[in-house]
Amino acid sequence: MEIIYVLLSVSLSISLLFLGIFIYNLRKGQFDDDYTPSVRILFDDKKK
Amino acid sequence: MEQTTVLTAPMAAKEMIEKRVEQFEYDNTSVRNFGLATLIFGLVGMLVGLTVALQLVFPVLNFDLPYTTFGRIRPLHTNAIIFAFVGNGIFAGIYYSLQRVCRTRMYSDNLSKIHFWGWQLIILSAAITLPLGITTSKEYAELEWPIDIAIALIWVVFGINLIGTIIKRREKHIYVAAWFYIATFVTVAILHIFNSFAFPVSFLKSYSVYAGVQDALVQWWYGHNAVAFFLTTPFLGMMYYFLPKMANRPIYSYKLSILHFWTLIFLYIWAGPHHLLYSSLPDWVQSLGVVFSVMLIAPSWGGMINGLLTLRGAWDKVSEDVTLKFMVVSLTAYGMATFEGPLLSLKSINAIAHFTDWVVAHVHVGALGFNGFMLFAIAYWLVPRLYNTNLYSKSLASVHFWLGTLGILFYAIPMYWAGFMQGLMWQEFTPEGVLRYPNFLETVTRVIPLYAARSVGGTFYLAGFLVMLYNLAKTAQKGSFLANEKTEATVYTKIDHKGEYWHKVFENRPILLMISSLIVVSIGGLVQIIPTLLIKSNIPTIASVQPYTPLELEGRDLYIKEGCNNCHSQMIRPFRSETERYGTYSKSGEYIYDHPFLWGSKRTGPDLMRQGGKYPHAWHYFHLRESTSMSPGSIMPNYAWLLENELDISNTQAKMKVMKSLGVPYSDTRINNARNELKEQADAITANLKAEKIEVKPDREIIALIAYLQRLGTDVKKE
Numbered sequence: 123m124e125i126i127y128v129l130l131s132v133s134l135s136i137s138l139l140f141l142g143i144f145i146y147n148l149r150k151g152q153f154d155d156d157y158t159p160s161v162r163i164l165f166d167d168k169k170k
Numbered sequence: 171m172e173q174t175t176v177l178t179a180p181m182a183a184k185e186m187i188e189k190r191v192e193q194f195e196y197d198n199t200s201v202r203n204f205g206l207a208t209l210i211f212g213l214v215g216m217l218v219g220l221t222v223a224l225q226l227v228f229p230v231l232n233f234d235l236p237y238t239t240f241g242r243i244r245p246l247h248t249n250a251i252i253f254a255f256v257g258n259g260i261f262a263g264i265y266y267s268l269q270r271v272c273r274t275r276m277y278s279d280n281l282s283k284i285h286f287w288g289w290q291l292i293i294l295s296a297a298i299t300l301p302l303g304i305t306t307s308k309e310y311a312e313l314e315w316p317i318d319i320a321i322a323l324i325w326v327v328f329g330i331n332l333i334g335t336i337i338k339r340r341e342k343h344i345y346v347a348a349w350f351y352i353a354t355f356v357t358v359a360i361l362h363i364f365n366s367f368a369f370p371v372s373f374l375k376s377y378s379v380y381a382g383v384q385d386a387l388v389q390w391w392y393g394h395n396a397v398a399f400f401l402t403t404p405f406l407g408m409m410y411y412f413l414p415k416m417a418n419r420p421i422y423s424y425k426l427s428i429l430h431f432w433t434l435i436f437l438y439i440w441a442g443p444h445h446l447l448y449s450s451l452p453d454w455v456q457s458l459g460v461v462f463s464v465m466l467i468a469p470s471w472g473g474m475i476n477g478l479l480t481l482r483g484a485w486d487k488v489s490e491d492v493t494l495k496f497m498v499v500s501l502t503a504y505g506m507a508t509f510e511g512p513l514l515s516l517k518s519i520n521a522i523a524h525f526t527d528w529v530v531a532h533v534h535v536g537a538l539g540f541n542g543f544m545l546f547a548i549a550y551w552l553v554p555r556l557y558n559t560n561l562y563s564k565s566l567a568s569v570h571f572w573l574g575t576l577g578i579l580f581y582a583i584p585m586y587w588a589g590f591m592q593g594l595m596w597q598e599f600t601p602e603g604v605l606r607y608p609n610f611l612e613t614v615t616r617v618i619p620l621y622a623a624r625s626v627g628g629t630f631y632l633a634g635f636l637v638m639l640y641n642l643a644k645t646a647q648k649g650s651f652l653a654n655e656k657t658e659a660t661v662y663t664k665i666d667h668k669g670e671y672w673h674k675v676f677e678n679r680p681i682l683l684m685i686s687s688l689i690v691v692s693i694g695g696l697v698q699i700i701p702t703l704l705i706k707s708n709i710p711t712i713a714s715v716q717p718y719t720p721l722e723l724e725g726r727d728l729y730i731k732e733g734c735n736n737c738h739s740q741m742i743r744p745f746r747s748e749t750e751r752y753g754t755y756s757k758s759g760e761y762i763y764d765h766p767f768l769w770g771s772k773r774t775g776p777d778l779m780r781q782g783g784k785y786p787h788a789w790h791y792f793h794l795r796e797s798t799s800m801s802p803g804s805i806m807p808n809y810a811w812l813l814e815n816e817l818d819i820s821n822t823q824a825k826m827k828v829m830k831s832l833g834v835p836y837s838d839t840r841i842n843n844a845r846n847e848l849k850e851q852a853d854a855i856t857a858n859l860k861a862e863k864i865e866v867k868p869d870r871e872i873i874a875l876i877a878y879l880q881r882l883g884t885d886v887k888k889e
Contacts, residue, residue: 164418
């Protein structure tokens with residue numbers, strides 16, 4: 123069942139990759155504002 | 171195309187903010203193209219689906235043609251729905267919403283075109299190869315290796331376009347929908363690549379590098395996560411964009427949506443083994459799958475509740491707006507399916523439900539309800555906007571809504587009933603301790619009326635879909651298509667005290683670099699590691715288990731070609747009801763030469779794990795020619811062409827060589843002597859049939875298939 127090590131490492135890498143992206147973006151302030159983005163998208167396609 | 175107007179200058183002494191209004195255009199053509207493909211392939215996929223459903227009621231609809239038998243076109247149905255209908259649908263939804271949440275045009279018009287046409291070519295090649303019997307047999311990954319490579323390439327094109335768009339966005343904040351799209355791209359790429367590792371024999375034939383239990387585990391790790399990251403995350407992303415837009419109110423809790431995203435993607439990847447409960451997979455892996463499946467209820471329901479609560483205080487809108495009606499049913503179906511999924515992964519429930527139509531009902535609540543209805547909602551919302559007009563008919567849309575909703579109910583209820591009933595019948599013993607329904611066929615004929623009822627549900631759903639096509643065509647007709655939608659966005663650029671521009675692109679390049687390097691490194695490394703790991707593991711654990719003979723190997727490939735695994739499992743679970751019916755339960759050591767594994771996931775017919783030696787050759791001959799001649803009432807298609815077709819042995823030696831390189835112990839002498847060995851075995855079977863007064867040439871396909879069927883599960887009996 124060596125395949126389990128492969129699958130575990132692939133699954134773990136995916137998880138760690140996303141954890142990395144999460145922490146990076148947390149530090150960049152991506153998640154500081156948890157209200158305005160939800161309202162903002164309602165105004166994103168005003169035609170000019 | 172992009173114009174810049176500088177509006178404001180310095181704001182602070184050290185840090186200056188430049189405010190500009192940029193004008194640009196959204197690309198609506200790609201959205202329209204993907205949308206059109208969604209509708210066309212939705213129709214095709216549903217028509218094929220209805221056909222396979224009817225074939226189970228009226229076997230005559232197999233038309234006694236190889237290209238139209240259930241085993242070959244059932245994968246055509248699933249592939250058409252998943253990759254053509256849903257696939258094009260998510261691309262349309264993503265291309266529309268991503269541009270708007272990022273306030274920018276798609277990264278590259280050329281990539282958009284390559285993505286669109288590449289994907290359609292892949293679908294076309296699937297539509298040609300699957301009816302021809304060119305298949306790997308792995309569910310939802312049936313396409314052969316050249317198409318797999320094309321999928322990987324086009325997926326990367328999509329990925330570059332997606333990430334590129336996010337990087338050049340004009341809005342600092344990445345809206346939650348885009349996160350779901352990123353997860354879709356990254357994870358599907360990795361799943362697809364790992365599950366598709368195969369060793370080519372020829373241009374259209376390959377063998378999975380994994381064998382038996384390992385192949386099964388990789389397949390369902392893929393299968394489950396394809397449901398997660400192809401059928402779920404893009405839809406949740408689209409829900410977070412389109413639902414607020416349709417209701418014209420923000421999502422109930424943006425905080426919850428972020429929590430929803432991160433918990434969902436961390437939990438999903440571990441749940442795959444729940445597809446293999448009670449199989450030969452090690453117990454602890456099965457338990458791991460169950461635990462994570464149960465935990466998944468939390469993020470799934472969090473997402474559903476977030477969507478439904480968005481409509482709080484606005485339910486009056488739902489009664490008027492058909493797009494919202496579709497959305498509400500879609501989210502409800504999502505909630506039901508994601509509650510049922512963990513339930514099905516509990517061992518005691520799985521023991522009844524696995525291999526039955528219960529699972530078919532489950533996936534259709536997801537596909538017809540969650541995926542289908544959300545795509546319909548988006549179509550009704552999007553087409554009038556793309557064509558700058560109003561929907562042609564609200565009442566027709568309402569008709570579609572009711573036809574579709576009733577269709578889902580008429581589909582799901584009979585299938586739940588059929589699954590539950592058949593699952594119980596398989597397990598039932600008389601007080602004397604023998605199986606109450608020893609004849610498998612009896613448990614099939616009892617559910618056929620329910621199959622008929624299910625077809626009615628499918629017809630309703632399809633009828634509703636046709637009403638929508640008419641309505642949307644009329645809508646498009648009365649409007650005029652807006653290929654490039656003009657818009658503008660205000661951009662704030664930071665200028666530091668030295669006057670250097672800190673452009674967003676540079677700011678974000680590390681992410682791109684990190685993602686691509688990680689993917690490249692992990693793929694590159696594992697491509698080398700995997701084969702060595704797997705070949706080492708092919709050490710036989712049961713001494714009597716031997717590789718297939720050349721004839722049996724060819725027979726096994728026919729079994730794959732005809733898609734027998736779509737209806738027959740090769741996995742006897744360790745229950746008394748199963749060992750009584752089929753024989754000794756399956757052991758992992760029995761599958762070590764099975765590239766690919768053929769456990770199956772549905773028993774429309776009985777398990778074939780211990781089929782070898784159960785009936786004489788003549789029985790198989792007659793049964794394959796005309797199943798009802800041996801089992802009156804059987805709904806198995808007839809395979810008369812196997813009697814006529816000459817067995818193609820041009821690749822036999824090449825196949826054995828590939829198997830050898832994958833760790834199957836064929837000696838060079840045996841490979842060189844393969845044709846003689848094959849002929850000898852075929853002659854023996856032909857002679858046996860002749861004794862039963864059956865005249866058939868030894869070089870026909872049926873001889874190879876009989877050889878394989880008679881070998882199944884016999885090795886352990888020799889111990």
